[in-house]
Amino acid sequence: MNGMNCSTGQLLRVNLTEGTINTEAISSTVTDKFMGGRGLGTKILFDEIDPRIDPYSPENKLIFVPGRFNGTPIIGAGRYMVVTKSPLTGTIACPNCGGHCGPEIKFAGWDAIVIEGQSPKPVYLTIDNDNVALKSAESLWGKGTGDTEKMIRNEIGDSWLGRETQIMAIGPGGENLIRMASIMHDYHALGRNGAGAVMGSKKLKAISVRGTRGINIADSALLQKLIDDQYKKYLYPGNPGNEYWKIRHAFGTWRNLPNAQSLGEMPNYNYNEGYFPEWADFSLQKVADEYFTGKSTCYGCPYGTHKRSKVTTPGYEGCGAGPEYETLGVFGPVCGVSFLPAVFKANYICNEAGIDTIDMGVSIACAMELFESGYLPESEVGHKLNFGNYDAMIDLVQKTVNREGFGALLAEGGYRMAEHFGHPELFMGVKKQAMSMHHPQGCQNFGLAYATCNGGANHTKHLVNFATRFETKGAAEFIKDGQDFNTIHDSLGLCISVWNSPAVNKLDLPSFLEAAAGMKMDFKELCFIGERIWNLEKLFNIRAGFTAKDDTLPRKMFEHPLTRGASKGQVVKLHEMLPEYYERRGWNKEGIPTPEKIAQLGLEAEVAALSGLAKGE
Secondary structure, eight states: OOTTTTOOOEEEEEETTTTEEEEEEOOHHHHHHHOSHHHHHHHHHHHHSOTTSOTTSTTOOEEEEEOTTTTSSOTTOOOEEEEEEOTTTSSEEOOEEOSSHHHHHHHTTOSEEEEESOOSSOEEEEEETTEEEEEEOTTTTTOOHHHHHHHHHHHHOSEETTEEOEEEEOOHHHHTTOTTBOEEETTEEEOSTTHHHHHHHTTEEEEEEEOOOOOOOSOHHHHHHHHHHHHHHHHSTTSHHHHHHHHHHHHGGGGHHHHHHHHTOOOBTTTTBSOOGGGTTOOHHHHHHHHEEEEEOOTTOSOOOEEEEEEOSTTSOEEEEOOOHHHHHHHTGGGTOOOHHHHHHHHHHHHHHTBOHHHHHHHHHHHHHHHHTTSSOHHHHSSOOOTTOHHHHHHHHHHHHHTOTTHHHHTTOHHHHHHHTTOGGGSOEETTEEOOSSOGGGOHHHHHHHHHOTTSSOSSSSOOOGGGTTOOTTHHHHHHHHHHHHHHHHHHTOOHHHHTSTTOOGGGHHHHHHHHHOOOOOHHHHHHHHHHHHHHHHHHHHHHTOOGGGSOOOTHHHHOOOOSSTTTTOOOOHHHHHHHHHHHHTBOTTSOBOHHHHHHTTOHHHHHHHHHHHTTO
C-alpha cells in the first residue's frame, strides 16, 4: 500500500502562544492505519493531549483535517473535520463540514493543520500554499461570520492565481465562549460539540486557505471510469438514483420532513411527541417557491442541496443560507413553532453568530418545558416562554449570542441550564449534546446510536434502518457496523447524503480506494479501520472520565410513550440492545474495550501511552 496517494504527507503546526509556524512530515504508516480526516485527527489529538484537560486551556488543540479523498473528483468528497476536546460534552469532538475548505487545504499541501496554545490578542491565519502567516484580527473581533469572510477577502484578495479564497471563521458565539459555538465556512457549519468556542478561547478568529497543488492519484484512468459509471446512476432517467437526486436537488435536506412526519419520528414540544399536526399539510414546493432563492454545491457534488433563502415578512426579514432540515425541526416543531419566518430568522442569527442550531433550538425547547412545568420562573426569562412563542425564541437566540440575561445560562448548553433549575432530565440530549431531528422513540436503532455515539447524540455518525425501526433484535449489529462505516466516511471525507443514497453501492468503495489511493482491501478490511478509529475515540473518552452510565438517553425516552402518529405507544428499549452492542464491540460489561480487542485493532502503543498519562508520566 502507498500511504502517500491522496495524501500530502505534510502537517502544518501553528503555536498561537509563541506565534510560531512549523511543518512536519506525516508517515505513510500513520495514513495507512488511520486513513485521514477523522481518523488522522483522532490519532493526533490522542497522542498530543491529556483527555482530562480543560477544553478552554492552552493545552487543548484544534486539528483541521481534510478527508483522504478531498481534492479528488470523487462524487461527494468534500467533507472535512475539526477534531478537539469539546467544551460542551467533555468528549472527543469531530464535527464535519461540506463546502470547499477541505479540498483547498489539500491543494495547499496539507494533510492536517494543528492549532495549539492561545494567542494574547485576536489573530487570523492565512495559508497560501507554503506561505503561512498570522495576522491581527482585532478589527474583525465582534464581527459576524459573513462580515468576517468579506473583510478578510478585501484585505488579502478574493482570489489568487485563479483560486477563490476559502475561509473558516467564528462569530460572536465563539468569541463569547458559547459552548455550542460553530465554526462557519460560507454558511456551512462545523456545528456540533462547540469547536467554535475552542477557537474563540484561542483568540483565533479565522483561517483563510488557498492552494494550487494537485493531488497524487494512484490510477487516474480507473478512477475516472468509476466516477463516470457512478454519474450514470445519478443522472440517467430510469435509474433509482435519478429520482433521489432530483428530490434532493429541488428541496435539499427539507425532503426529510414528510418522511419524519409519516413515520411519527418528527420530534416536537421538546420530544414529547413524534408527529406535529400543525404541519400535516406542509408543502415542500410551497416553501421552495416562497423562500428559496438559489443554491450552492459542495466540492464534487451534483446535488446543490445547500439552499439560499430570503424572508420578506415584516419583522422577520433576512436572507442567507438554509435552514437545513435539522434547523427547521429545532426552531419549528421542537419549540412548538409553525410560523416559518421565525424559523428562518433564528437560523440567520445562528449562522451569523456561529452557533450550532440543533443545540440552540433544543436548549430553548427545554427551557419552554421547564417554564410550562413551573420550574423556570418568568422573572428569570423576562417574558412568558410557552411552547410556540416564536418571538421569545428569537429573543433568546440573540440573548445567548451576547450572554445577556437568561441567555448567559443558555450559553452554557441546555443540560447545564436545566441542571441549574434542578431538572437536567428535561434536556433532550446525550453526554450534554442535543439529540437531532429523528425521535428515538420512532426508531429503536436510532436510540441505540444516539446513546453510544462517542461525541454525544449525533445523526451523522451511523446508518439507520427504518424498515426494522420497532425491532431491537439485530439493532446492535446494525448500529455497530454502521458506526464503523460512517467513521470511514468521515476519514475519507465523503458525504453521507451521497454515499448512503440509493444511487451508490457502498460495496464499491474499496474499488474507489484502490484507484485513488492505491490501497487494496475489501469492504470488511476498510470498515475495520473505522472500527479502530471508533475505539480510539472511546479510549479517549474513558480517560476523560466517561463510563457506561453515560451511554444512555433522557428518561423520557424510556418512560413516556408517544401518544400520536405512526410511532404511537413506543418507548426506547435500550436495555435490550446495549449489552449486545458492548459484546459485539468486544468491550466488557462496563463498555471498556478488552485487551484482546485493543490488540486486534493494533492499538497497544496508544493505550500504553495513555496509561503513562494515568501515572503522571
